[in-house]
Structure formats: structure tokens, C-alpha cells
Amino acid sequence: MNKIIVAIDGFSSCGKSTMAKELAGEVGYVYVDSGAMYRAVSLFSIQKGWITETAINADELKKNIESIHIDFKTNAEGKSETYLNGENVETDIRSLEVANGASRVSTLGFVRHELVRQQQLMGLKKGIVMDGRDIGTVVFPQAELKIFVTATPEIRAQRRLDEMAAKGEKANFEEVLANVKERDERDQNREESPLRKADDAVVLDNSYLTREEQNNLLRTLFNKKTY
Ligand code: DC
Secondary structure (H helix, E strand, C coil): CCCCEEEEEECCCCCHHHHHHHHHHHHCCEEEEHHHHHHHHHHHHHHHCCECCCCECHHHHHHHHHHCCEEEEECCCCCEEEEECCEECCCHHHCHHHHHHHHHHCCCHHHHHHHHHHHHHHCCCCCEEEEECCHHHHHCCCCCEEEEEECCHHHHHHHHHHHHHHCCCCCCHHHHHHHHHHHHHHHHHCCCCCCCCCCCCEEEECCCCCHHHHHHHHHHHHHHHHC
8 A cells, every 4th residue: 555645734623633633543644733833833932922912023933943843742542742842732732822823923934934844854754644724735735635624614613612611611602703713814814825725635524524424535535545
């Protein structure tokens, strides 16, 4: 069976990571969450005081971009976790503050340039599933299988709300929906590598699909490319 690169792009909170992780686990591929890398840069910048409500200190971030080292390690339960300069930051990078910062640092060309460089190195041997916003368009334009995942903003907001409720976090639907729409707007309209479907990507709208239906669809597409 030949090894391929699977690029999964799409909007926030549409289940990209879950499907990418499950496919990688089933077929024995490496899974890389590229959003976690932007989140790690955001966390680093917040810790240094370079991101405030109103501004980003892009000059300081640029000077220090090469001192940000991001790795993924698999924990005892087989789950991939994000490390920033040797420290496990998997929980810290999932906060709303870090997500909002990630959406902002990801508009900076020098940040994208550095992270894309690292992501391309990870794909040299193929056998990788990477999810993000520009994987099929910029990171791996040669990927053999490209998926563009979408779901309505309302459905994504409800999924996010359910996830937060499961963690005991309180939020209201309108607020979460506004945040989903704000991030969509920023992801699609930034100058650097905006979120868009690659011409050769397959659209997977999972608004009304169960997780199992979605995984089966993805597996069928994968099998077609590898057998
Ligand atoms: O997928 P996520 O929510 O973890 O991504 C965090 C932020 O990083 C999101 O605002 C979009 C951005 N991102 C990006 O610009 N390019 C990627 N390849 C992955 C994420």
C-alpha cells in the first residue's frame, strides 16, 4: 500500500481534528494538528506580554520566532500532545484566549512562513494526516487526498457549546456563535494564506452526518487513493 499525504482543511469547530486523528489512528499514519502550532505561538506571545486586547507586538515576536520550538509527543493513552519549548501545553492552548490570539498571530506572514516550513519537514516521509486551514493549498499542494470540511456556523457553535458544557465551562449560544463567525471572517479574509478550498479538494459538509458516517466517507476516499 503506497503512503500518501492527507490534507484536511476547513472552518473552526467543524470536527476536522477528530476525523483527522481517527483516520491517522486507523491507518497507522502520523497525525499533526497544525492549529495547535499557531496556538502554541499565541500562548508563547501571551506569556511574554506581546498580545494585548488591542495590539500584537509583532516586532518582538519576529525577533524571537526561531526560539519557539513546537513538537508533538504521544502520551500513555496514545493521544498526541503539543509541547512548547519542551513543556506540555496541550491543555493551556485550548482556552478561548489562546484561540483568539492564534487567530491573530496566524495573520502574520513571518509566523506562517516559519510554521509552514516546520510542517513541510514533518511531511517529507508521507504517511501523514495534517489538519488546518492552508494544508491543501500552501503546505502540501501536492497532497494526494485533500478534504475541505464545512458545517453551518450554528451547528459548529452548538458543538463548541456542548464541548464547553462537558468541561463544566459556561457560555451562551449567541456569544459562541459570534466568536465562530468572527474567526471564520478572519480566517477567510486575511491576506496571508486565507482559508479556501483547494481546487482539487473534496467538500465534506458534516452538518447532518454522524461521526461514524463521516469517518466512513473519509475512509472510502482514503482507500481509493491508496489501493
Ligand atoms: O484549528 P484551530 O482552531 O486549532 O486553529 C487555531 C487558529 O490558527 C485559527 O484561528 C486558524 C489558525 N490556523 C491557520 O491559520 N492555519 C492553519 N494551518 C491552522 C490554524
